[in-house]
Amino acid sequence: MKIENKNIEDINIGIIGFGYIASGVFSLIQRQKDYLAKKIKKNLNIKRIAEKDLKKIEASSMKGLKDIKVSSNADDVLEDESIDIIVELIGGINPAYDYVYKALSSGKYVVTANKDLIANRGGELLAVAERNNVDILFEASVGGGIPIIGPLKSSLASNNISKIVGIVNGTTNYILTRMEKDNLSFDEALKKAQELGYAEKANPSSDIEGYDTACKLAILSSIAFNSRVTLNDVYREGIKDVSSDDIKNALDMGYRIKLLAIGIEENGEISVKVHPALIPISHILASIENTFNAVYVYGNYIDEMMSYGRGAGDRPTASSVVGDIIKIARNFDRKKKGIIYGCSCFEDKKFKSIDDTISKFYILIDVADKPGVLARIAEVFGRNLVSINSMIQKQTDKEKSARLIFITHEVVNKNLYKSISEISKLDVVDKVLSIIRVEDLS
Amino acid sequence: MKIENKNIEDINIGIIGFGYIASGVFSLIQRQKDYLAKKIKKNLNIKRIAEKDLKKIEASSMKGLKDIKVSSNADDVLEDESIDIIVELIGGINPAYDYVYKALSSGKYVVTANKDLIANRGGELLAVAERNNVDILFEASVGGGIPIIGPLKSSLASNNISKIVGIVNGTTNYILTRMEKDNLSFDEALKKAQELGYAEKANPSSDIEGYDTACKLAILSSIAFNSRVTLNDVYREGIKDVSSDDIKNALDMGYRIKLLAIGIEENGEISVKVHPALIPISHILASIENTFNAVYVYGNYIDEMMSYGRGAGDRPTASSVVGDIIKIARNFDRKKKGIIYGCSCFEDKKFKSIDDTISKFYILIDVADKPGVLARIAEVFGRNLVSINSMIQKQTDKEKSARLIFITHEVVNKNLYKSISEISKLDVVDKVLSIIRVEDLS
Structure with missing residues (x-):
């Protein structure tokens, strides 16, 4: 880790946590050191590493690792006055929060990939950064190697963002893709x-x-809507109730099921929700397959844009971590420092309860196959102001049983919940199998 | 244009050229002034406008325009010492080059949407900027409202980019989409x-x-490959020879035809080419329809990523122009100034001639429908080392005539050209109708 070019300044980096992602970051910086020195006219110099489990480092055969000062105590890195940037890669909220707080308080920049930390306590940390005239960057916390936070904070910053829709978890997208294809x-x-x-x-x-x-979604929405959104504000449904039948039915009607992160700002109110949804196969988000991620943004000047790529993995994530280091290093001035992007949550918007949001729904119900059943279900929907867009009746394997597939028009969510609760209790209804939202993405 | 908030600094902007895009920029800054002041803690203050044809400004009813100093002489803007950023929106190389040169030489930042200027003389201007410790930013010159230059220069900067594939012209993409759909x-x-x-x-x-x-493509490739690429270096074919038949044949084989901008770096050699190409319908670039644009990037850490959105229009373009202004304004220090991204063309790579590049080809040939024809064509291909992947024979409207559709394996382009030249002269060949490259994008 010697200075190769005496004419360019060293940016001293300390890494806290040396797991999968940190190894990727270390390896990237070692391999691309000369390349980056030519490009950004700074030497990225990894000076210290702290890792609780020193065996992890002893077991590594990574080139250059032996030359770095290693400690099991994070303070050894945090208290080294020559270190300019702390890269926090231990994950989780504690003790990461304390380490990052301490780093920012002593005037060090912080780069992190820690989505839990930022989604829960990002506001506090950005405030500490601002008070100390430094910054905390976290591009890698959303969408792995995909640049989305940087663009939202700079190129797209003049837009009022009305909506953001993401496929930001590779695992669930892989599962849903394989359920359909295989x-x-x-x-x-x-x-x-x-x-x-x-x-x-x-x-x-x-x-x-x-x-x-x-x-x-909490991280993206805070930036997009200029108002703090934390994990607790987000409505959440997972994918474990999505069945092969749902996927087939959706396909038959021209839809594909994806786990979406949806943030909407309307009339000063924010709605943030994570749930599986049927989206039109013709929409480009329906083409995001396997572990790929994408974030779709609706703004009043750009109209629509999307950023797409690898949402996880050590190499893509390392690319984003080092991208943030580059943003800090490029115009680095040890005496002056300064905020790179800072916090843009200058508003304090209200949240809309999921009950009051409006969606279309796909509903799958098994019923007794006899006259008058549909009328009784339709009566419940009608009385609760749930308007039906289409209905398909199918035979089931069981005798004297039928399966009904409904797609609703846009309905207030609480009305839908109330009608489903009533429908479940009808003696002619065997089971409400599925309730999944439909997003037209228009 | 009064300062609304006395506590935050004014960034003074001069606009040169007041056409379609400049009106969009002016309108955006006026409407989003307070929003941006809160977000970036700076006032964007349009101080002067120069427009050769003053009638354009007199005819405009745009709010706030009357309060701005307007002149038909660009020097009135360029010589105003209080102006920090010049926004050049006249387009074309001359006199834009002189104006931008003068602005940078006097220590002003420049933001431009001028692709001709950057693709032809970007290197010289970036050098002038660097000598004067300022910068010239040009996000809007490629892909309208899509952030791609910023990400390439920051978030993705640690990657070695091996390939970049763009659909970056809305007009041709619209034409090809409508040819297929309608x-x-x-x-x-x-x-x-x-x-x-x-x-x-x-x-x-x-x-x-x-x-x-x-x-x-010249602009994107210069950044991606760290070596200057100018318009003259780019091999170029347009779309006017693409026929409805080609589009139908492609679809039948699982391909869609797109005008691609392709930049490749391999073993230190750059290949840059613009041509229509058959791409697999399953690839996400095949989903880019109508006037939308997209840029697909292959890097050694990110693997693959794509940025997608509106490639033209006053509002998306204005979003990118103002995004660049924001990058300069956010940490603006009138005394210190400094380079935002600077030029990263620190290498001087060779170009590969189109003759030596390797591609698959789709070839459409009308021939006499009699025995032995295929053997004679196959002999020419074989002798020139052009290996055929698939061949379909169809009937044509004419009597005793057949249409042959070939897809080749990967071949050296000059070998393909030579075989086509020989095949055209065969007495059994009526006409070589189409020669279009096939890009598998893998």
Whole structure:
């Protein structure tokens, strides 16, 4: 890690946490050091690494790692006054929050890929950064290698963003893609994802239940709508109730099912929700397959734009982490420092309850196959102001049983919930199998 | 244009040229002034406008325009020492080059949407900017409202980019989309594009013949490959020889025809070419319809990413112009100034001649329908090392005539040209109707 070019300045970097992503960042900086020095006229110099489990580092054969000062105590990195940028890659809220707080408080820049930290406590950390005339950048926390936070904060910053729709979790997108293409059940597709390392074996719930997606939506929405959105503000449904039947029915009607992160700002109110949805096959978001991610943005000047790419993996994530380091390093001035983007949550908008949002719904109901059943269901929908756009009746395997597929017009969500609750109790209804929103993305 | 907030600094802007895009920029800044002041903590203050044809400004009823100092002489703007950023929107190389040179030389930042200027003389202007410790930004010169230059210069900067593929001209993409969807000839689709204002009526050749696309490719490739590429370096074919038959044949084989801008770097050699190409319908670039644009990037860390959106129009273009102004304004320091991205062409790579590039080809040939014809054509291909992947024979309307559709394997372009030249002269060959490259985008 010697200075190769005496004419250009060293930017000293300390890494906290040395897992999968950090190894990728270390390797990228080592391999691209000369390339970056020519490009940004700065030397990226990894000076110290802190990792609780020193065996991880001892076990690594990575080139150049032996020359770095390594410690099991994060303070050894945080208190090194020569370090300009702290790269936080331990994940989780604690103790990451304390480390980042300490780094910013002592005038160091921070780069992180930690979506939990930013989605839960990003506002506080951005405020600390601003008070200390530095910044915390987190491009890698959403969409892996896809540039989306930077563009929202700069190129697109003059737009009022009305809506943002993301496919931002590779695991669930992989599962839904394989369910459709290989005709698998949810459990079979999850197993395949686990075998390939796309889903955690011990506990895949963060992906499957939409927590990961909700964190990313909170981060994107805070930036898009200039008002703080945290994980707790996000309505959330996962994909484990999506069946092969739902996927087939959707296809038959020209739709594909995706787990969407949707943020909407309308009349000063924010609605943020994560749920599976039927989207038209003709929309470009329906083409996002397997582990790919995409974020679609609607703005009053750009109209529509989308950023697409690899949403996970050590190399794409490292690309975004180092991209943030480059943003800080390029015009770095140790004496003056300064805010790169800063916090743009200058408003405090209200949230719309999921009950009051408006959606179209796909509903699958098994009923007794006898006269008058449809009339009774239709009566409940009608009384609750749920208007039906289309209905298909199919035979089921069971005798004297029929399956009804409804697509509603736009309805207030609480009216739909109330009608489903009533319909479930009808003696002619066997089971309400599925309730999934339909998003036309227009 | 009074300062609304006394606590935040004014960034003084001078606009040169007041046509369609400049009106959009002016209108955006006026409408979003307070919003941007809150977001970037700077006041964007349009101080002067220069427009050769003052009637354009007199005829405008735009709000706030009366309060701005207007002149028909660009020097009145360029010589105003209080102006920090010059927005050049007259287009064309001259006199834009002189104006931008003068602005940069006197330590002003420049923002431009001028693709001709950057594609032809960008290198010189970036050097002037660097000597004067300022910068020239040009996000709007490629892909209208789509952020791509910024991401390439920052978030993606640590990658070695091996390939870049763009659909960056809305007019030609609209024509090709309508030819397919509405079953139109090229001339009919062009007429429709002209009626809708997507193509120039007097002289649509800049779009149709691929000049516009080639300028954009030169700009993107210079950044992607860290080596200067100018318009003259780009191989170029337009779309006017693409027929309805080609589009139908392509569809039958699972392809869609798009005008592509392709930049490739391999073993230190750059290949830059603009031509129509058959691309697999399953690839996401095949979903880019009508006037939408997209840029697909292959990098060694991100793997693949794509940026998609509106490639033209006053509002999307204004969004990118103001995005560049924001990049300069956010950390503006009148005393210190500084380079935002600077020039990254630190290498001087060789260009590969189109003759030596390797492609697959789609070839359509009308021949006499008699025994031995195919053998004679196959002999020419074989002798020139052109290997055939598939061949379909169809009947034509004419008696004793057949149509052959070939798809080749990867071949050296000069070998293909030589075989086509020989095949054209065969007495059994009526006409070689089409030669279009096939890009698998893998």
